[in-house]
Amino acid sequence: MRSPVTEYLDAVRESCIADGDDGEVASYIPELAEADPDLFGLAMCTIDGTVYASGDAEHRFTIQSLSKPFAYALALADRGRDEVLRFVGVEPSGDPFNEISLEDNGRPRNPMINIGAITTHALVGPEGATAEESTERVRAGLSAFAGRQLEVDEAVCASERETADRNMALAYLVRARGKLQDEPHDAVDGYTRQCSLLVDVRDLAVMAMTLASGGRNPVTGEQVVSARVCTQVLSVMATCGMYDAAGDWMTSVGIPAKSGVSGGLLGSLPGQVGIGAFSPRLDGFGNSVRGVRACERLSEDMGLHLMQAPEVAAHVLYGVVEPDDDADRMREVKLQGVMHFAAAEAALRELAEVPEDGAPLVVDLSRVSSANGVGRRMLREGVRRLRQDGHEVRVEDPDGILED
Structure with missing residues (x-):
């Protein structure tokens, strides 16, 4: 028997396309502005590593802010929760991803906004790690989450460097408040390379499922981070992963998630499924329009809302x-x-x-x-x-x- 899951994903894609062509591609990064707005891929990974995919599932794009939960997981694994919390908080900001969102003591409010993610990047690796070692640890760690070696898109990386003035200002701001361990230029450069890693929706689904299965990659079997780390990361994703749309997302979709300005979106439902989506048209919050539609449909059809009471x-x-x-x-x-x-x-x-x-x-x-x-x-x-x-x-x- 041919599994109906792939056909179901095809139907979800078609319904999301039929709903219209709302949204615009990210234009403030020149390389991302050239993206084909009609690309649309969708994938799901189960707890035993089975991956179902539909549409433009083989198309690779830069991971962008989708990297933030995984870099945060690596920082927690390398430095411990208490040490990471000294530098980055866990409270929702209610602000867009690139806002200056600091607590009174200068600590970024959470690791899912740019100012917190830059700070988090510098915490990856053992105490005393160089900026280069932290950046390589991020690349290798995200590769372990994906189950294959990820590479940097050098063209996108160079394009983002040219438009990184705001991120550089954010880095100097947290450095001045004693919350950034690296030099601002090194932290921003490493974070930019982190965001420029190439993935596809299959990778996102596997990475999301790795978080959802207590840190064990369902395809390779590697224990990438501990279950305790995953609990922390998923909790922050649930409240902060979709920026200033996080509350609406959690009530309507109910899956810990993260989006990125290249058009990627991932959802990680503990013990059940990892979801990856890609469509470059973004809404006003910087989230993929079709990716959001697809996750809304999956949650509704399959009863995936985190707060839905179990029958067990x-x-x-x-x-x-x-x-x-x-x-x-x-x-x-x-x-x-x-x-x-x-x-x-x-x-x-x-x-x-x-x-x-x-x-x-x-x-x-x-x-x-x-x-x-x-x-x-x-x-x-x-x-x-x-x-x-x-x-x-x-x-x-x-x-x-x-x-x-």
């Missing part, structure tokens, strides 16, 4: 077999689904109702697909307490759900 916890109990039902004198409590806190709590309530009638008990986890750390600890504790109360308990765990 309500259906944790597959069934109970009483001792007299099958003549083996054993009671079986059969659980199912994904064991996180809410599901495990519901399971513990079921186990708490087991009568003290002396019948041996089987806790059957053969239908449990996975468990996070909290769910695992709660189930173990439930089994321990049953045994402590005098129950004879056997756990059927063929997939090692309760193992570390």
